[in-house]
Amino acid sequence: MPHSIQELWLRLSDGFETSLARVSARRNELLYVLALLLLLVVAGGLSMRAAVVALAASAAAAAMWPSAGSDDVYRSGVEAADAGMANRLWRAVIDAIPEPAFALDHDGNLLHANRMAEEQFNPRRTRSTHIASFIRDPELLTAVEEALETRQGNTVELHTRVPVERRLLATAAPLEGVRTPGVPALLITFRDLTEQDRLTRMRADFIANASHELRTPLASLKGYVETLQGNAKNDPAARDRFLKTMAEQAERMSRLVGDLLSLSRVEMREYLRPTDRVELGPILSEVAHTLEPLSKQANVKLTLACPEAEAIVLGDRDELIQVFQNLVQNAIKYGRTGGKVDVRLTRENTAPLRYRVDVQDDGQGIAPQHLPRLTERFYRVSTAASRERGGTGLGLAIVKHIVNRHRGELRISSTLGEGSTFTVVLAGAD
Amino acid sequence: MRDHIVKAYDQELQSLDKKVAQMGGLVERLLAQAFDAMEKRDPQLAEAASASDAAVDAPERELQEQAILMIAKRQPLAHDLRQVMTALKIAGDLERTGDLAKNIAKRALAVSGENHPKSLMTGLKHMVELALSQLKDVLDGYAERDAEKAVAVWRRDERIDAMYNSLFRELLTYMMEDPRNIGVCTHLLFAAKNIERIGDHTTNIAENIHYLVHGMPLADDRPKSDDTATTLIRKE
Structure with a gap:
């Protein structure tokens, strides 16, 4: 976070503490100031786009805010209503940030996360609400601890490798000095550097x-x-x-x-991760249809069995076509002349719903020491055999990356002399 | 799970989880860094990685002290006792994992001046990725108390073993081809063995999670496919 914002924040928080003492009775005003501070920090720490959104939200907030703030007499009912409003407001502000963002209390427990943060870190899956239960990155955990102790903002880099490689810039910005449960003390925002x-x-x-x-x-x-x-x-x-x-x-x-x-x-x-809903059956029929001439030429019997009607997954149609085209093409190329290639679509007996597509040939099979490495780029069981059949050494690498993108699973099993089965497992869309 | 009447007790139990997560995060980063150092032949990164192993030991010590204190003070029973015991055991496995990763970093330093065959590095990278995803899933499984996720990790360890077999053969072939490769290849072989051991520690953690959630040990035999102990590779 740039220095100017740090300074701005310090100045604002000084002013905030003075006003805290002065207007401690006027709870709604205090919460309004808090919401505005949140907006300023957010607007400073993020892009122009965020600034515009935040300003728009603050204008909306000003319009929404009840004008009763100037009155000296407060009834508890009004106060409670205002507190509820402020509570909704700071949550709305976090929701409006166009990057993953969440707020923690003074103990590091999650209070609220926007949709992008929910999707990325899935914080609700765990029992505990503490940040360490859903993000283990040591640098971010240290930054959070430091920011809560010293009330100094901090930016760190997060690097995850599995299931896919990502690099994120995380900013921890302290919000509130009062150690009250349920009051946001720290705002954490992320910027994706992966692309x-x-x-x-x-x-x-x-x-x-x-x-x-x-x-x-x-x-x-x-x-x-x-x-x-x-x-x-x-x-x-x-x-x-x-x-x-x-x-x-x-x-x-x-x-x-x-x-x-x-x-x-x-x-x-x-x-x-792809977001389109696609049906697997028609994709497989299309692949089988396209590769019919190739299988005839190689004298291989290609069969397709799709007992699962309406097997819908979240996927990219063109990419899935490429996956099955590569697998079936390989099965035809490396299968037995006069042999067969079976393509089967079934449902796995597990919850949540998963579909599996098996591509099975009855060729000479692959020795076990090669199996785990087939998807490495340019890894070849036999360089000569691959060249002869026009292989580039990239077909299965492409398959693996596409399946990864779909957060699916690629399994390969083979018995020498009996043939190989390539299985793609994809999560069903509900 | 029901809360306890003494609120501090719940906080102590949660604090155990937090320390396990902290250690887990450190170990995940250490392993990734150690491999990066090897792949990029970066001596500085290798030194940074081996130095960061000490950071894993601190939360382990804290966790041990806290667990002993909790047993003495709260005398936990049933599920609570299992929580304290599994946190202790998982911390032990994570500490060992950290040591193995640190050893990879040290080897990265030793081979940083040498050229290594690209296909071997690709293989090792593949293996590290498998190990990292096992580690991630098992730590997620612990945070979520998801025994199924843990058992899935336990079953998948076979893949790391299979990768290790393949690399073992390839490394030995390289060494036989040209004795000048033996120096580098031995380090890579031990690095691969370390990763295979890390895989075994993730299965230990998975077994502990199963015990924590269900209160009984995992009954089946784990599928294994590391046959390097019984294999002799001869020069053709």
Whole structure:
């Protein structure tokens, strides 16, 4: 938090304490001042967007506020009503902040969280209301303790890695010096830095991967070109053979670039869970339909069984199509010629509702030591076999990242000589 | 759960949870930092990570003292007693996890000047991610008193074992290919073993959560797939 805001806050809180002494009988005025202070801190600590929202909220608050404040006579009923109003008001202010935000009391217990904070940290799931029960980050916990003790604001960085990588900037701003239960003492707001990090990293990763993986096919292309310019210049048979290989290499390079791009795209958005409601059945039918020609060509019998009508999940339709396309394509490519590939959609016998899609082949299977590593990018069981079938080494990495983005689960099981089953489990939408 | 007549008692019980969460957060960060130091070959980060292990010990000591005091003063029974005992045991497992992570940081320092094969690092990263997500789930499971979540962690440990098997083979192959790799690969092998041990500690914690919630120990045998103890890899 910038210094100017610190100073502003100190000045305001001095004034606040004086007025606290003076108007201690006039509870509603006091709460009004408190609400305004909250607004100022919030507006200072956040973006312009937040400032506008906060100012709008304060205007609304001024309009809503009963004008009885100037009267010297208070009845307890009025006082209680005003306290309730102030209580609602500071909660409304937190709700209006366009970033995750919550307020803690002087012991570090949660008083109120806005919707974005609820979604991100899910604080209500735990038994205790203390902040440590839903955020364990040591730096933030220390910042909270310090801010409560010294009443100095503090900004720290939070870095989470699982289930998806995120970087957040958390600001702990002290609000209230009185140690009263139920009165907000600390406001914590978050700013998400994940997206800007990802942009930078994505670019670096993309270039590193692309340059590494494209080097081999490029070198071989260059070799062929040189041979065609030299020795093989007047040999029509060799020329045809070389041109065919060159076309294959060019094809492979373009597939690789395509896969790298889609991997980057998925990784970019991995921290944003999809919100559309999509039905799995039609997606699977579409995939089966698209891959029908490929399976005929490979002489593989592709079957689809969807006994679950209306299996709805929260998902991204295009991405899910890509997941199942990659899995079924792999099953066809690495399955047995003349064999079969079964795709099954079923419901898991667990609460909450989860759907599973199995893609099963009866090919030669995968040795157990490779299983846990199949989803690593460019990990190949056999480099030669993968090249021969036009693999880029990225198909399952893409699948894993998409499934991760859906907060689903990818399971792989295989028995050598009997075949492999790739299972995607997704939470059902209610 | 019903509250106690003595309010301070409830606060003491909650304070145990808070200390477990604090330790958990520190251990999670320590493990992530130790691996980052190894991956980025950053000696400063490695030193910072091994120094932060001391921070894990402080809440553990406090927790032990508090638990002993509570047993003496409140003489907890039934669920309360289980809460005190499991907090103590979980703290022990977390402390061990912290030590193992610190050992990874030390090894990161030792290999920071060397080149290591990229595919091995990818494998190790995968393994650390598995361990971190197990640790996260089991700590969440404790905060939520969710025995099912804990049992899920307990069952999933097999994945870390499988990863360890795969890395074990790959590392040994590298060492056989070129004896100059042995120095670095041995450190990576121990780092992988440490992560595998961390996985075992998360299953201990999961067992404790099950006991805390249901009052009886987990009955089944845990699925295991670490076969490195019985494997001999020969040069082909």
